Amino acid sequence: MPPLLSIVTPVYDPPRYAFEKCIETVFAQEFKDWEWCLVDDCSTAPWVKTRLNELQALDQRVKVYFRSENGGIVAASNDAISLASGEFIVLLDNDDELHLDALEEVAACINANPIVDYIYSDEDKITEDGKHFDEFVKPDWSPERFLAQNYCSHLSVIRTSLLNEVGRFRSGFDGAQDYDLFLRVTERTKYIVHIPKVLYHWRAVPGSTATANNAKLYAYTAAAKAVDEHLKRRKIAAEVKFDPTLSLVKVKRQLTEHPKVSIIIPTCGTRKSIFGVDTCLVVNAVESVERRSTYTNFEIIVVVDKGTPQQVITDLKTVCPNRLKIIDYDKPFNFSDKCNIGVVNSDAPLILFLNDDTEIISPDWLETMVGHISEEDVAMVGPLLLYEDGRIQSAGHSNTHSLHNFCAGLSSNVFGHFRMLKLAREVSGVTGACALIKRDAYFEVGGMSEIFPLAFNDCDIAFKFLEHGYRIIWTPNARLFHFESATRPANVKPSEVKLITGRWGRKINNDQYCKVH
Amino acid sequence: MNDNINASAELSVTELSSDLESVRSKLQAAEQKIMQLELALLQSRDFSIGTAAEIGEMRVGHNTIIEKLKVADTHIKNHSAHIKRLEEALGESGRASAFHAARSAELDRVYNSASWKIGRFVMIPVRILRKISS
Numbered sequence: 001m002p003p004l005l006s007i008v009t010p011v012y013d014p015p016r017y018a019f020e021k022c023i024e025t026v027f028a029q030e031f032k033d034w035e036w037c038l039v040d041d042c043s044t045a046p047w048v049k050t051r052l053n054e055l056q057a058l059d060q061r062v063k064v065y066f067r068s069e070n071g072g073i074v075a076a077s078n079d080a081i082s083l084a085s086g087e088f089i090v091l092l093d094n095d096d097e098l099h100l101d102a103l104e105e106v107a108a109c110i111n112a113n114p115i116v117d118y119i120y121s122d123e124d125k126i127t128e129d130g131k132h133f134d135e136f137v138k139p140d141w142s143p144e145r146f147l148a149q150n151y152c153s154h155l156s157v158i159r160t161s162l163l164n165e166v167g168r169f170r171s172g173f174d175g176a177q178d179y180d181l182f183l184r185v186t187e188r189t190k191y192i193v194h195i196p197k198v199l200y201h202w203r204a205v206p207g208s209t210a211t212a213n214n215a216k217l218y219a220y221t222a223a224a225k226a227v228d229e230h231l232k233r234r235k236i237a238a239e240v241k242f243d244p245t246l247s248l249v250k251v252k253r254q255l256t257e258h259p260k261v262s263i264i265i266p267t268c269g270t271r272k273s274i275f276g277v278d279t280c281l282v283v284n285a286v287e288s289v290e291r292r293s294t295y296t297n298f299e300i301i302v303v304v305d306k307g308t309p310q311q312v313i314t315d316l317k318t319v320c321p322n323r324l325k326i327i328d329y330d331k332p333f334n335f336s337d338k339c340n341i342g343v344v345n346s347d348a349p350l351i352l353f354l355n356d357d358t359e360i361i362s363p364d365w366l367e368t369m370v371g372h373i374s375e376e377d378v379a380m381v382g383p384l385l386l387y388e389d390g391r392i393q394s395a396g397h398s399n400t401h402s403l404h405n406f407c408a409g410l411s412s413n414v415f416g417h418f419r420m421l422k423l424a425r426e427v428s429g430v431t432g433a434c435a436l437i438k439r440d441a442y443f444e445v446g447g448m449s450e451i452f453p454l455a456f457n458d459c460d461i462a463f464k465f466l467e468h469g470y471r472i473i474w475t476p477n478a479r480l481f482h483f484e485s486a487t488r489p490a491n492v493k494p495s496e497v498k499l500i501t502g503r504w505g506r507k508i509n510n511d512q513y514c515k516v517h
Numbered sequence: 518m519n520d521n522i523n524a525s526a527e528l529s530v531t532e533l534s535s536d537l538e539s540v541r542s543k544l545q546a547a548e549q550k551i552m553q554l555e556l557a558l559l560q561s562r563d564f565s566i567g568t569a570a571e572i573g574e575m576r577v578g579h580n581t582i583i584e585k586l587k588v589a590d591t592h593i594k595n596h597s598a599h600i601k602r603l604e605e606a607l608g609e610s611g612r613a614s615a616f617h618a619a620r621s622a623e624l625d626r627v628y629n630s631a632s633w634k635i636g637r638f639v640m641i642p643v644r645i646l647r648k649i650s651s
Contacts, residue, residue, distance in 0.1 A: 340559050344552040443555075446562030464566055503570040506577045 003110050005034045005103055006086030006160070010076030011048060011094045012041040017128070018095035018203050019048075023055065026092070031103035034090075035061045037083035041076040042067055074169040074177050081160075081168055088119075089163055091156050091178065095203040097126060098155070102199040106157050109195055117159045117189035118182070120152035121199035128205060136418055139426070140512040141192040144372070144473050147227055148248045148423035150179035155200035158185055173226050175219025180226035187233065196515055217244065224249050236375075246415070246422050252477075253371030261298040261366060261436070262346030263289060266329075266338035267356040268305035269312035274359075274388065274483055280312055281483070282356035287319040289354070295366035299323045301346055303338045306330040336448035336457045339432075343442060351442060355433040357483040361386070365478035369436040372424065372473040379441035379470035380462060382430025383478035386412055393482045395421055396474030397429030399511040403459050403500065405431060406514065424475040428511050429462030433482050437461075441470060455492045456500040463504045 007026060014022070026036055040052055049066065056064045063083045067076060081089060088110065092098060099105075102121070109119055124135040138151055145151060156178070166184040173180040186192060220242045227249045228240040237254040267282040274284065286300055300320055304313065306328065316324060327345050329338055343351055350373065352366075362368070362383075369381040385393040392412050394405035407414070407421060415422055432448075435458065445464035448457045462472055501508065627633055 340556055341552075343559075344555040443559065443562070446564070446566050447559035449563045449567060450560065451563075451567070460567075463570070464563075467566075467570065502574060503567055505574050 002031070002033045002107050003088055004086035005031070005088050005090050005106060005157070006081075006084030007034055007036045007090045007092050008077060008080040008084060009036065009038050009092045009094050010041055010073050010080055011038055011043060011052065012070070012073070012076065013043045013045050013048065014094040015128075015205060016045075016047065018205065019051070021097055021130075022092070022094060025097045025100065027059070028100050029098065029103045030101055031107050033107070034103055035063060035084070035086060037063045037080040038065070038094075039076045039080040039083070040064070040066045041072070042070040072171070072174065074171045074174070077177070078168045081163065084160060087160060089158050089160050091154070091158075093154075093203075095205060096154065097201040097203070099197075099199045099201065101197075102155060105195055105197060105199055106155075109193055113191070113193050115191050116193045117162050117191045118152075118185050119155075119157040119193050119195060121155045121195040122197055123154045123200040123202055124198050125204045126201040128203075132201065133204075135198060137515050138194060138196070139515060140194045141186075142426040142513055143186065144471070145420070145423060145425035146183070146186065147231075147251050148425075149419065150176070150182065150223065151418065152182055153178065154202055156182065162188060173222045175216050176222035176226050179223050180229075183226055183230040187230065220244070220247065220249070227251065238371075246419055248419060248423055251424075252368075253374070255367060255371060255374070257374070258295065258297045259350050259370065260348035261295070261350045261352050261370065262342075262348035263298055263300045263352045263354050264303065264339060264342030264346065265300065265354050265356050266303045266335060266342065267308065267312075268333075269308035270356065272357070272483060280315060283312065283315045283319060285354060285356050285358050286316055286324070288358075288360040290320050292360040292363050293366055294363045295370065298352075298366065299325060299346070299348065301325045301327060301342045303327045303329050303342045305333070334450055334453040335432075336450045336452055339448045339457075340450070343439070343447060346439075349439050350436060351439055352436045353432050353434070355482065358385070358434055359481040359483075361479040361481060362477070365480065366436075368475055368478040372475060373436055373438060375471075377469065377471050378473055379438050379465040379468075380430060380472040381436045382427070382472070382474050383434055383480050384412070384474075384476045385431065385433060385480055385482035388481060388483055392421075393484055394431040394433065395476070396425075396427035396472075397431065397459060397462065398514040399428050399508050400514050400516055401509055403429075403456065403508060422476055424473055424477065426471050426513050427474040428466060428507070428513055429459050429472060430474050431482075432458030432461075433484070434480055441465065441468075444468060451499060452496065455496045459500060460503065463507055466507070 009022075011019075026034075036055075038052055038055070040048060043049065052064045052066075055062045065079055065083055067079060071079075077091075088106070090103070090106065105121070106119060110116060120138070122136055122138050124132050126132050136151070139145065142151070158181075162185060163181075166181070166188060169177045169181055171177075224240050224242040228238075231238050231240065231251065237256055239252045239254060241250045241252075242248075243250045265282060265285060269280060269282060271278060271280050273279070274281075282302060286302070289298075289300065300323060302316060302324065304326060313326060316326070325345065327341060329341060331337065339353055342353075350370065352369075365383055369383065372378055372381045382394070382396055384395055387393045390412055392407050392410045392414075395407045395416075396405075398404055398406040406427070407416060410421075442461075445461065445468055447461070449460050452460055465472055
């Protein structure tokens, strides 16, 4: 039995050509079990009323209501919802277009996921003369990213009962009333499905938010307010601001607790020229942690290979006299085993793996990462890692096509697809060069796998976390240098590829947070 | 008297120190044991989770093969049906061919018969007249 889909459209003086295109795409839908609830918010153009009456006379699936006074988009949308009798509400603006298969895809999605509460699809923009551009390839449900931007936006389909339960649209959020609604809806359900197809074409008319992100600054102020209230309802202490440069909401979590962090650094005391100076990597890393970190509740556990020069140990004790633990490692090299030994020698609830060829840039790197991991279902957090020359070394992992560091080699000024390099978001993994992990979660999944002594141990543990239902967060707000490949060869052996594929082949090239069309 | 008390106290302190040392070393050994057990726990869990993942991977591979087999089965069925149709058509064609041969032989017999030849001879003037008139 196909669900009845109620398309809800508030109407207020739309451009006539755009409204006609909108009508055309609704009537051309392959799926026929729909009704269209249109509410005219006292349009000043006389043709609007005539056209709406024509539509109502043309097809009994069209329901029209004329408001007696202009109440704004929230009031008009809520009136339109009142007309709806369908199981799901489909939100459509009066100047946008639906893809011809949009409702068919939505119905198929509902049939495949009968308990779904909220569905969103990919979208693109369309010019006045019908040219498509700016295709937005969205991730699957990514709640952390959703705090920074309303990436779900169009097409959005919400179960009517849930929409009524959360109180429909609210006034006071003009320009971001849909963002506020989606935040309240997604707080109440985990049954959220993404359709990875462009089902909605957002009309870019001058002055609309589709045309320019700063065309409606008031909308972003409202967006920040919506996120702020959302976090308050979830009892997450955070400072919420709108960043006009990036057109993103910035959320900085405020720590109510400062749990101890054990920073585990495996090393063999390698030296390398950094910024033109011959440097002992591990001493440099420990010194930067000690000097630059504003977070104070941490210990440093350095796991040293046999044969590490004594001078390195002496220097480490000099730069970090009070909270340093040295653990000797006298087995053949196995990065995973070294990490595990570091973990069993620590007692902190949070573990941070740090390569010896790193250097802290952001003083609040630990606060930022601890803030993310304090959420119950987050197991792993990674920062933005930069090469010595400032280019990106890792912005989290991507499994699209193959396992790799996302955007490696790009300038750190690049925004990425829909600014994804400038916001904290869910990822399918982060590099083990710097990863904060919950101790309990680490033990739950069996830690780092010793069958991966060199490569893919971080990918493997990330997959284990995802398999256990945890989220992994990458944040650009904690930044470190990673002078990569100074301590180990970067070449990956075919046997290692075979091993990781043998465990997780189904997840490779199937990245839920980093999709391509 | 005081000397005895002092000597006894020193003895107690020495004994306590020795006990403390012994407890410390036992504690250290226990801690080492705990660490070894924790490492073993990590390895066991990784093994079980890794094996489950490998089984999952095999299941995916198995399902893929089953799907491929289903497709292959459909292909085979389609081919078999096609072959059957071809065989039937071939049989039909053979039968038609035999029918045609029989009719040809019958016609040949008719053409070679004396009555046909006499008939043709008798009809010569009629054919000539028909040609002239056309």
